[in-house]
Amino acid sequence: MASLPSVAFNGNLKLEPDIRKTPTFDKSQNVSYPNGDLEKNIFNLKEPLSTFNEGTQFESSFYVPLLQECAAKRSLSNAQMVHAHIVKTGTYGDEFVMTSLVNVYGKCGHMEYAQMVFDRLPGRNVVSWTGLMTGYVHNSQPEAGIRVFIQMLEVGAYPTSYTFGTILSACSSLVYVKLGKQLHAYIVKYGIESDTSVGNALCSFYSKSKSLPSAVDTFRRIEEKNVVSWTTVISACGDNGDQMMGLRYFMIMLSEDIELNEFTFTSILSLCCVIHALEVGRQIHSLSIKLGFQGNLLIDNSIMYLYLKCGFVKEANKLFDEMDSVSSVTWNAMIAGHAQMMDLAENRVYAHHSGYQALNIFLKMHRSGTKPDLFTLSSVLSICSALIALDQGEQVHAQTIKTGFLADVIVGTALVNMYSKCGNIDKAATAFEEMHKRTMISWTSMISNFAQHGRSQEALQLFKEMLSAGEKPNKITFVGVFSACSQAGLVDEALEYFEMMKKTYKIKPIMEHYACLIDMYVRLGRLEEAFDLTKKIGCEPNDVIWSLLIAGCRSQGNLELGYYAAEQLLKLKPKDKETYVMLLNMYISAERWQDVSRVRKMMKAEKFGKLQDWSWLSIKDKVYSFSPKNWSYPLKIEVEHYLGLLLDEFKSKGYQSQNQQVINEEDDEAEPVSSAVYHSEQLAIAFGLLQTKKDVPLRIVKSSSICSDCHTFIKFVSETTDRKIVICDSKRLHRFVNGHCSCGDFNNLII
Numbered sequence: 249m250a251s252l253p254s255v256a257f258n259g260n261l262k263l264e265p266d267i268r269k270t271p272t273f274d275k276s277q278n279v280s281y282p283n284g285d286l287e288k289n290i291f292n293l294k295e296p297l298s299t300f301n302e303g304t305q306f307e308s309s310f311y312v313p314l315l316q317e318c319a320a321k322r323s324l325s326n327a328q329m330v331h332a333h334i335v336k337t338g339t340y341g342d343e344f345v346m347t348s349l350v351n352v353y354g355k356c357g358h359m360e361y362a363q364m365v366f367d368r369l370p371g372r373n374v375v376s377w378t379g380l381m382t383g384y385v386h387n388s389q390p391e392a393g394i395r396v397f398i399q400m401l402e403v404g405a406y407p408t409s410y411t412f413g414t415i416l417s418a419c420s421s422l423v424y425v426k427l428g429k430q431l432h433a434y435i436v437k438y439g440i441e442s443d444t445s446v447g448n449a450l451c452s453f454y455s456k457s458k459s460l461p462s463a464v465d466t467f468r469r470i471e472e473k474n475v476v477s478w479t480t481v482i483s484a485c486g487d488n489g490d491q492m493m494g495l496r497y498f499m500i501m502l503s504e505d506i507e508l509n510e511f512t513f514t515s516i517l518s519l520c521c522v523i524h525a526l527e528v529g530r531q532i533h534s535l536s537i538k539l540g541f542q543g544n545l546l547i548d549n550s551i552m553y554l555y556l557k558c559g560f561v562k563e564a565n566k567l568f569d570e571m572d573s574v575s576s577v578t579w580n581a582m583i584a585g586h587a588q589m590m591d592l593a594e595n596r597v598y599a600h601h602s603g604y605q606a607l608n609i610f611l612k613m614h615r616s617g618t619k620p621d622l623f624t625l626s627s628v629l630s631i632c633s634a635l636i637a638l639d640q641g642e643q644v645h646a647q648t649i650k651t652g653f654l655a656d657v658i659v660g661t662a663l664v665n666m667y668s669k670c671g672n673i674d675k676a677a678t679a680f681e682e683m684h685k686r687t688m689i690s691w692t693s694m695i696s697n698f699a700q701h702g703r704s705q706e707a708l709q710l711f712k713e714m715l716s717a718g719e720k721p722n723k724i725t726f727v728g729v730f731s732a733c734s735q736a737g738l739v740d741e742a743l744e745y746f747e748m749m750k751k752t753y754k755i756k757p758i759m760e761h762y763a764c765l766i767d768m769y770v771r772l773g774r775l776e777e778a779f780d781l782t783k784k785i786g787c788e789p790n791d792v793i794w795s796l797l798i799a800g801c802r803s804q805g806n807l808e809l810g811y812y813a814a815e816q817l818l819k820l821k822p823k824d825k826e827t828y829v830m831l832l833n834m835y836i837s838a839e840r841w842q843d844v845s846r847v848r849k850m851m852k853a854e855k856f857g858k859l860q861d862w863s864w865l866s867i868k869d870k871v872y873s874f875s876p877k878n879w880s881y882p883l884k885i886e887v888e889h890y891l892g893l894l895l896d897e898f899k900s901k902g903y904q905s906q907n908q909q910v911i912n913e914e915d916d917e918a919e920p921v922s923s924a925v926y927h928s929e930q931l932a933i934a935f936g937l938l939q940t941k942k943d944v945p946l947r948i949v950k951s952s953s954i955c956s957d958c959h960t961f962i963k964f965v966s967e968t969t970d971r972k973i974v975i976c977d978s979k980r981l982h983r984f985v986n987g988h989c990s991c992g993d994f995n996n997l998i999i
């Protein structure tokens with residue numbers, strides 16, 4: 249990291265006058281132009297410039313307004329034309345003109361030209377140094393900006409308060425905390441800490457450095473606080489987790505009669521989003537309308553997002569429909585808002601509904617002609633993943649190619665994950681191979697995807713490739729590696745990688761790592777080693793680990809150990825209803841009625857909602873929902889009849905119902921369900937088989953876990969009907985092909 253040269257502290261401190269803007273010329277000094285009308289000719293400077301003869305010296309007052317216009321319009325070609333003219337007329341000796349040119353090239357985003365002109369300047373002053381620095385910082389090269397600042401100090405030039413503002417914002421974006429603090433010390437020495445622009449920059453720097461007290465402190469020291477100062481301190485509170493303090497500052501700001509701008513409104517509204525303060529947000533929205541911001545796109549986007557965040561979809565949609573003009577930001581806010589509701593939904597039924605609403609909004613966005621951006625595409629791809637909506641995902645894939653965003657690593661990774669989650673691991677692998685650039689996250693995703701699909705060897709091979717490509721794995725990468733080893737039963741390899749993780753990469757094992765290793769021993773039937781490992785974790789194992797052990801004990805018939813694990817699990821009071829149902833099943837099958845009533849009491853105390861059994865099947869663009877309780881699913885009679893036929897056929901081939909589903913999933917107290925009630929995924933599968941051609945894989949999302957009866961049943965279906973069936977249940981992905989499932993049949997956990 250950069251640090252200031254000693255000259256910065258030892259030099260005789262002196263501040264240059266402020267140069268917030270390039271000095272403008274007195275209008276009376278303007279020379280008249282050949283055609284008399286600058287506005288008309290500014291984008292065709294060729295003619296006016298050509299009327300002057302070569303070698304004619306010009307006053308800087310001729311070029312500077314032209315250059316300012318080029319900067320305002322960000323016109324590189326015109327700037328180059330003026331530059332050429334300057335060279336022709338020999339005016340390049342004029343320090344003022346050339347400094348303006350540095351600024352113009354910076355504004356046009358061409359830092360190579362700006363640096364070139366700067367290097368040939370006849371003389372340098374704080375204006376030219378700061379101009380170059382600002383160019384770098386504004387063109388996302390803050391490190392280069394800091395380098396110029398240090399060079400400037402080394403040659404003994406003095407900064408202005410504007411220079412400090414620029415360089416502090418470079419430190420903020422790089423989170424160079426130490427350098428920023430050095431600058432602060434320097435600023436204090438100069439005695440300009442209370443200067444408004446310097447104070448604002450310091451406040452913003454401390455906020456980005458996650459030091460809210462320092463941000464507030466620097467804000468307080470600003471003598472004349474303007475709207476930027478107030479907005480900065482409000483955002484600082486919001487970004488650093490003290491939303492209430494942000495609201496208090498907003499109230500003080502109102503009482504001080506400071507004129508608010510759109511950024512103040514968006515900052516305070518985004519703060520309301522975090523604490524779900526819908527009422528406050530509504531009041532702020534009406535205030536913004538009162539103050540003349542009606543129809544302001546940024547503010548409308550923020551309030552709409554607030555409605556979505558608080559779950560008020562109708563209000564958000566109404567606002568959206570009323571908006572005169574919408575930008576891609578608006579569409580993104582709508583999509584992200586619905587995706588967010590998907591994550592926050594209390595059950596998978598609501599989540600699924602929100603997901604499809606988000607996809608519909610994306611479709612409308614497409615029809616409206618608004619171009620999606622990186623954010624849109626990657627969030628829509630993750631929604632498709634969660635819904636296993638392959639058809640829609642493939643359409644988005646086509647759009648990423650059309651819009652050229654496929655090269656982006658985040659979109660590329662989202663695409664890889666979408667194919668994998670939708671059950672097409674081969675397409676995921678192709679998409680991964682086609683990525684131009686890979687990051688640690690993309691490598692890790694692909695390794696985990698291979699592991700989830702039971703392709704352990706490929707996962708481990710990819711891990712080796714990742715290491716030889718020089719990419720450093722993180723703890724999540726190792727979760728993928730261990731789960732691959734676990735599925736394939738590769739104990740030696742797993743332990744070797746475990747050591748590698750600790751020694752070579754200095755990664756402390758986390759609960760998920762132990763869960764994978766325990767899962768591996770359990771799958772191999774090595775219960776003792778699995779239980780031994782729980783003692784090495786160093787803290788209390790979590791509910792996932794105890795559930796794994798219970799499943800292992802049950803499949804091995806070691807009930808005593810199973811009851812021990814069940815006690816440990818109950819002590820943790822898991823928040824997941826399926827866990828209790830699993831325990832209940834265990835106690836019921838062992839006829840331990842006391843335990844049964846104990847678990848039922850606990851379930852009542854935890855006030856679980858009903859465990860719903862829903863499945864969704866997508867065929868092309870349409871989604872069909874199925875639930876044993878919902879009698880209105882399509883082709884009901886045909887579906888039940890067909891299921892009866894399938895069951896008879898499978899029974900003759902050795903299918904035996906374990907009758908494990910003793911719990912009616914809709915009502916815990918009910919009698920065991922009759923065999924005529926099919927689980928939702930069975931209904932979905934029968935419908936899919938009747939409605940699609942033989943080569944169409946069935947893709948189903950299920951709201952809870954598959955039970956082991958259904959799991960076996962689906963294996964029979966995949967074999968006898970030669971169908972690929974992908975089911976994403978609440979715990980994992982199952983891909984049934986030819987009588988086998990990618991989960992490796994370790995589904996004893998399932999109720």
Ligand SMILES: [Zn+2]
Pocket residue numbers: 909927954955956957958959
């Ligand atoms: Zn079932």
Ligand SMILES: [Zn+2]
Pocket residue numbers: 959981982983989990991992993994995
């Ligand atoms: Zn499975």
